[in-house]
Amino acid sequence: MRPVRKAVLPVAGFGTRAMPAAKATPKNLLNVFDRPILAHVVEEGRAAGIEHFIFIVGRGQGPIEDYFDHNVELESQLEAKGKVDILALATADLPQPGQMSFIRQMRANGLGHAVWCARDLIGDEPFAVMLPDMLMDAAPAALKQCIDAYQQVGGNIVAVEPAPPGQAHKYGIVSLGDTAAGFDGRLKTMTGMVEKPPPGTEPSNLFISGRYVLHPEIFALLADHQKGAGGEIQLTDAMLRLMAIQDFHALEYQGTTYDCGDVLGLLRANLAFGLKHAEHGGAVRDLAAGLLKG
Numbered sequence: 001m002r003p004v005r006k007a008v009l010p011v012a013g014f015g016t017r018a019m020p021a022a023k024a025t026p027k028n029l030l031n032v033f034d035r036p037i038l039a040h041v042v043e044e045g046r047a048a049g050i051e052h053f054i055f056i057v058g059r060g061q062g063p064i065e066d067y068f069d070h071n072v073e074l075e076s077q078l079e080a081k082g083k084v085d086i087l088a089l090a091t092a093d094l095p096q097p098g099q100m101s102f103i104r105q106m107r108a109n110g111l112g113h114a115v116w117c118a119r120d121l122i123g124d125e126p127f128a129v130m131l132p133d134m135l136m137d138a139a140p141a142a143l144k145q146c147i148d149a150y151q152q153v154g155g156n157i158v159a160v161e162p163a164p165p166g167q168a169h170k171y172g173i174v175s176l177g178d179t180a181a182g183f184d185g186r187l188k189t190m191t192g193m194v195e196k197p198p199p200g201t202e203p204s205n206l207f208i209s210g211r212y213v214l215h216p217e218i219f220a221l222l223a224d225h226q227k228g229a230g231g232e233i234q235l236t237d238a239m240l241r242l243m244a245i246q247d248f249h250a251l252e253y254q255g256t257t258y259d260c261g262d263v264l265g266l267l268r269a270n271l272a273f274g275l276k277h278a279e280h281g282g283a284v285r286d287l288a289a290g291l292l293k294g
C-alpha cells in the first residue's frame with residue numbers, strides 16, 4: 001500500500017460567504033481562537049503524517065506564504081528583547097524548508113481545477129485533499145482516520161458526516177453500499193454522490209465534508225476541464241468518473257466539523273476552540289457567561 005505523504009489545500013476561492021472579511025485578507029488566515037484557520041488544518045495534516053503541503057492559491061494570498069515563513073526582523077527583535085514565549089508562538093507553525101509549495105490557480109475555475117493544478121507536484125502517488133475552511137476537531141485527527149481507512153481498504157476515501165436534520169439538500173450527498181469491517185460500521189462502500197439533491201430525493205443524510213484520499217488517476221479525468229454545476233470544474237464530477245474504475249469508500253469520521261466559511265460557523269469555531277483551550281478555556285467560559293447575563 002503506497003503511503004499518503006502529500007496534501008493539496010485549495011484556498012483560491014473568492015470566499016463570498018465570508019465577505020467582507022475575506023475581501024483583503026485570505027479567508028483561511030482568519031483566526032480561530034489562537035491561530036489562523038490554516039494553522040489548525042496544517043496541524044491536522046501533520047498529525048496524519050503529511051510531509052508536503054501543496055497550497056493552491058489565488059491573487060492576494062501572499063500572506064499565507066508569509067505566515068508559514070520566518071519573519072527575520074520580528075524574530076530578531078523578539079530575541080534581542082528576550083521575549084522567548086512570543087518568539088515561540090511566532091515560529092510554532094513553521095514547516096521545514098521544502099515541506100510547503102504554493103501554486104497559483106490563475107483563475108478560480110472550480111475545486112476540480114484547483115486540485116488538477118497540483119498534478120505535477122503529486123506525481124504518481126495517492127494524496128490527500130483538505131478543504132481548509134472545514135475545521136475538524138477530532139482525535140485521532142480527521143485526516144488520520146481517513147488514512148487509517150485507506151490503509152485498511154485501499155482505493156479512494158471520502159470523509160462524510162450527517163447533515164443537520166432537513167438540510168441534506170444543501171450539500172454533496174453520498175449513496176452507500178456494503179459496510180466494511182472495523183470502524184464500528186462507519187466505513188462503507190460509496191456507490192455515488194449527488195450535489196444538492198432536491199428535498200426528499202437524498203440517497204442518504206451523509207454529506208462530503210472536506211477530507212479526501214484520492215488516487216492520481218483523477219488528474220487525467222480532470223484534464224479535459226469538463227464544466228459542471230455553476231459552470232465550474234467540479235471535483236465531484238471527476239470522482240464520479242473515477243468511481244467507474246476504482247473503489248471509493250465513505251468514512252463517517254468521529255469528531256466535530258466547523259464550517260469556518262461563514263460568519264456564524266467561524267464564531268462557533270472560535271467559541272469551541274476557546275472553551276477547550278488549556279490555558280484560556282476558563283476565562284472564555286467566564287467571558288461568555290458574563291455576556292449572556294447581559
Ligand code: UTP
Pocket residue numbers: 010011012013014015016017018056105107108109110111113114131132133261
Ligand atoms: P467553496 O465552494 O467553499 O468556495 O470552495 P469559496 O470561494 O472558498 O467560498 P464561498 O462558498 O464563495 O464562500 C471550497 C474550497 O475550494 C477552494 C476554496 O478556496 C475553498 O477552500 N477553491 C474553490 C479553489 O481553491 N479554487 C476554486 O476555483 C474554487
